[in-house]
Structures are given as C-alpha cells and as structure tokens.
Amino acid sequence: MKGRVIFNEDTCKGCGLCVNACPMKILALDLTRVNKIGYTPAHCFDMDKCIACTNCALMCPDSCITVERLDV
C-alpha cells in the first residue's frame, strides 16, 4: 500500500471519470446504493493497490477526492 484515496461521497455525481483515470483499476461506481444527491458514488475496492498517483483526483470535476501518500 503506497497511498489512500478518500471520497467525499456526498458530492460525488457518479460520473466515473476517476474510475477511467485510475491506472490500477481499483475504483468503481458502487451500483448497489445511491448517495444523498441521488448518484451511485465512486469507491475504491482494493486500497492496497493504490499508488497515490492522484490521477483520480485530477479528473474529478467535483473535487470529491483527497489523496494521501504513505510516509516511508
């Protein structure tokens, strides 16, 4: 695990641009539920593989994503 992504689910519009941008393919829209504003929010299903590249956050139009890097 090199990093971690934290989603502000309340403002996620489920557009999927983060999912598309993730090189590790560890993001997905959670189709089993809807958030406060009626969208299926993005989430990370395999955080261990996160490399903290920030690509997801760069492509998020709604600034929902915070990225942390593991200190070494």
Next chain:
Amino acid sequence: MTVIFKKTKGLTDKPLTYCPGCTHGIIHRLVAEVLEELNVLDRSILIASVGCSVMSYDFFNCDSIQAAHGRAPAVATGVKRVRPDSIVFTYQGDGDLASIGTGEIVQAAHRGENITVIFVNNAIYGMTGGQMAPTTLPGQITTTSPYGRDVKTQGEPIKVSELMATIPGTYYVERVMTADPVSVRKAKTAIKKAFQNQVDGKGFSMVEVLSSCNIGWGLNPVDSLKYIKEDMASYFPLGVYKDKGKI
C-alpha cells in the same frame, strides 16, 4: 500518511451545479488552485459570464461580478482600470466569448488589458440545451444543427486562440484540454502562467480549454473525453499560440 491532494481553498463549499462528468468542474478547480498557490485569492475578482458557468460566482472563493452575455472582457476592463492591483479574470464559454462577445474579447486584447481570460470551449451551447455554437465542429449534431453542422450554410468553427494570437495586444495565448490527467496537468501549468503574467503586469493572457459537454454531445462522460482528444483537438490543435515572454 501525508495529504498530497485535497480540495483547494480557492473553491467555496457550494456543490458545483454542472452535470455529472462535465469538465467545467476540473477547470474551476485548476483556476482555484492557481489562485490559492499564487496567494492572490484575497485580491482576485472573477467576472462571471453567461452560459453554464453563469453561477461560477458561487464557486470561486473570491469576490465576483456577474456580467451580461459576452461582455465580461468589458466589465473586466472597467474593474482592472479602477483597481489595477486586483487580479481580474473572466471565465467565459464559447457561446459567450466566441459568438456574442467577439467584439469585447478582441478589443480588450487589443488594448492589452492586464487581465486573465479563461475560455472554456466545449463546442456547444450547454446551458440553453445544446444548440450549435460558433465552435461546433463540422458535421456535429446539435439541437440547431440536427443534420450536422453544414459549413456551407452554417460556417466554419471559429478558432479563437489562432485569432487572438494575431492581436498585437495579447501577451500569452495557449490552448489546452481536459481529456486525461496529463493534459489536465498541462492545463494547470498554462492557467498558472496566465495568472502569473497578470501578477507580473505583463498584459493580456488567455487560456482556451477544450472541455466536455457530455449531455449536449449525447455521449457518456468517458467517451466525451475521447471526443475532446480525438475530434476537438484535431480541429483545435493544442499548443502555445503566443508567448511574448519567449520571444
């Protein structure tokens, strides 16, 4: 753990009103990050325009003035002339800047106003429901070009960066896009330069950002990025069209 990316203080807490996947949000964030990084939020004044970004004054964490359709560069001129120490920027779409406001943008550039213009080109009138814009691509289907834009009767798309680069008064003109993380990083570099120029008193800087309108284009958000990269960027080539600092 160290936070290496979080929402910028340059944006307010208000949720953006843009459609899901619309890259206006990315451009907002880049501008806001730049204002924060240059430490100019407290003296910045946004001139909001008319179009999808009409409510951008709700989203940027700085003072704002809402302008009439196309008139943002004139409004910005008024502000900058009476408050030369402010950082004044317009945020305009292609209907606003490249159609109804061509006079204002061209003349503000001719005067060499020391302002920053963020020109968001998504090749369509998004706010009003997807009508043909001056930048709509040849053959592109919109609600007022239902058979595809016919260049014989509806004209060729206007290339704003190329046009602006010919104006003696412009200091810096670059076209960027928001199609992927690499191009978004480049877009931020360009936007930062456009604001740094103003801070340094260099003069008129404009960044044209190719952006998506997935709803208006009838594509999903991810395919819209592909459309920016493959269709838009081939008609509107990316690059620096003018940089007086590099002559």
Next chain:
Amino acid sequence: MGKVLMKGNEAIAQAAISAGCEGFFGYPITPQNEVPEYMSKYLAKSGGVFVQAESEIAAINMVYGAAAAGARVMTSSSSPGIALKQEGISYCAGAQLPIVIVSVSRGGPGLGSILPSQGDYNQATRGGGNGDYRVIVLAPNGVQEATDMVRHAFRLADTYRIPVMVMADGIIGQMMEPVEIDTTPIPKAANLWAATGKGNRDHLNVVNSMHLDSVELEDHNILLNNKYLEIVKNEVEYEKFLSDDADVLIVAYGTPSRIVKSAIKTLREEGIKAGLFRPKTLVPYPYDALHEASKNVKFVLCAELSMGQMLVDVKLAVNGIVPVHFYGRTGGIIFEPSEIVNAVKSHLGGK
C-alpha cells in the same frame, strides 16, 4: 471659481470631474463628443481613468464593472448610443449600481439626425432594458443647470444605489453659456457591497443581477420598487413660472421650456394669463404637482420637440380634469415663441 463661458458638453464633463468622477467610459457619437474629448484631456489629471470603448455596449459594461468594483463612474452618449446601452443599464439597475449616464439627445428614429430633439423621452423614462426597473432621469434647461444636475446625479446614484440619467438635449450639449461649476466635494458612499477583492472581509462580495429563485427575485423587485417609491417621495423637482394665476398652463422641459417662457411673456403682454410648469425630474415625474397646477386652468398645453411623448405623463397627471393639448416639432426644428403663442391662441378659440 466665478462664471466662465463654456460649451455645454465640456461643462458637463468638468462638473463630473468636480463631483469626484473616478472613471469615464464612452464612445464617440455626435452631439456629445466634447464630453469624452474633455474627459480624455482632464480626467486623468485629477486621478481618474478614461477609456474609449469599442462600442456603447462595451462602454456601459465597463461602467458596470468599475461601479461594481466600487468606483464613482459615468458614461455619456446620444440617442442611438443610449439605445445600445439599455442592456447594461438594466444590469446596473438590477445589481443596484450607482452610475451616471449623460444622454445628449438627437433626432431619431434610427440614425435620425444630429440635431437637437426630445424624441428620447420614452427611451429615457421607460427605458429599453428588460425587467422591472427604473432609472432616475434629470432634465436640465441650460448649461448651468446641466452642471448642477450632473453633480446631483452622482449624489442621487450614491444615495439610492441606482443609475441616474441626465438627459440634456443636443442644444445644451452644443451651446455656450456662462456657467459657474460648484466645486464642493461630494462625499462618496462607503460601498461596502462592492467587489473589491475579499481582503480581510469575512465574506465574499458578489455583484449580480440574477436571482433564479422566484421568491428571491420577487423580493428583489419589491426592494427595487420600494426604493423607487422612496425616490418619488423625496426627489421630485419641478419649476413653476407665472403659473399661480394662469388660465393656460404650458408644460415643457429642457431648453424648449425657455422658449415657452418667452412665449408666456408675449401672451401675458397680450392679456392672456399663461404659465409654465417644467418638470426637472422626468423620473420621478411630478404628477401630483402638475395635477394641482392644472386645477384652475382652462387647458394644458404640452410642448415638446417630439411628436408627443411626455404628453402621456402630462395626461396621466392632469387625469382628465381639464383638456390637454399638444404642440411639437421634430427633425431638429426648434419651435419659436410665436408658434407656442399661436397654439395657445388657437385653443382659446381664435382670440
């Protein structure tokens, strides 16, 4: 300062400078060109900014921006140019910006002519911009009053956060008269609402005319209207001349009112008791005062350099208690006193 001989347009510009005008944004159009010309020469010397805009549309939007940023600013133009400014005036009214517009009106419609006219009464008082709004309109009768009204316009704009138009006909713009321009400083409002950059403020300032919520927009329109009602209560101005014992009341505004005064003297010499009622504020219009003044007359004659635009307001004021007649010339032709004398006589039944 003492009296000096000045051309109307230049005196108007100097009056604005004396009022503390910080910015002028304009576009050339006859017969108001001496206003921007004078401003370009002298405004910067007193610390203001002058920009020759690419169009009247751009000019009014520069005014909008500069006023939104808290500066005391103005524009000037003439009839077709004022037509182009209407969009911006509506935005300024909606955003409650204190601005001054000088209109030196000429003949119309369309390109019309460059000769004096009062054919823009409706344009000034009703406006061509969209929405529920009013601007204050002041109508001077000569160069001296034009300078006084320009200064007053800045005061009113600040007091009510509203666009104020000084409607000088082309005669005032072009003629020379002795004038003494008041140089008393006019204190500027604090403009705490202005978009100046956030600085140390704990909130953002947004200058805006958009209210998408229906309740919010109605509240805003009510606020604007309440402001207008306040203006009606406090700011109506008019002049009465020999009207107390008058049998015939002539209503005229601007420079033509001076011609009417000559006609009234002639009529009185001939035993006809005529008087003048001159609105100095076209908005707010002196409806009540004119109604009072017309109570004991045989008829009212409205005299304008138009086909009858203020006539509607005169009729509204008189409200049917006596007949209202009209005499007007257009095309740049200015009526002579004898024409007014004859018009009065003809309505008196050929006496």
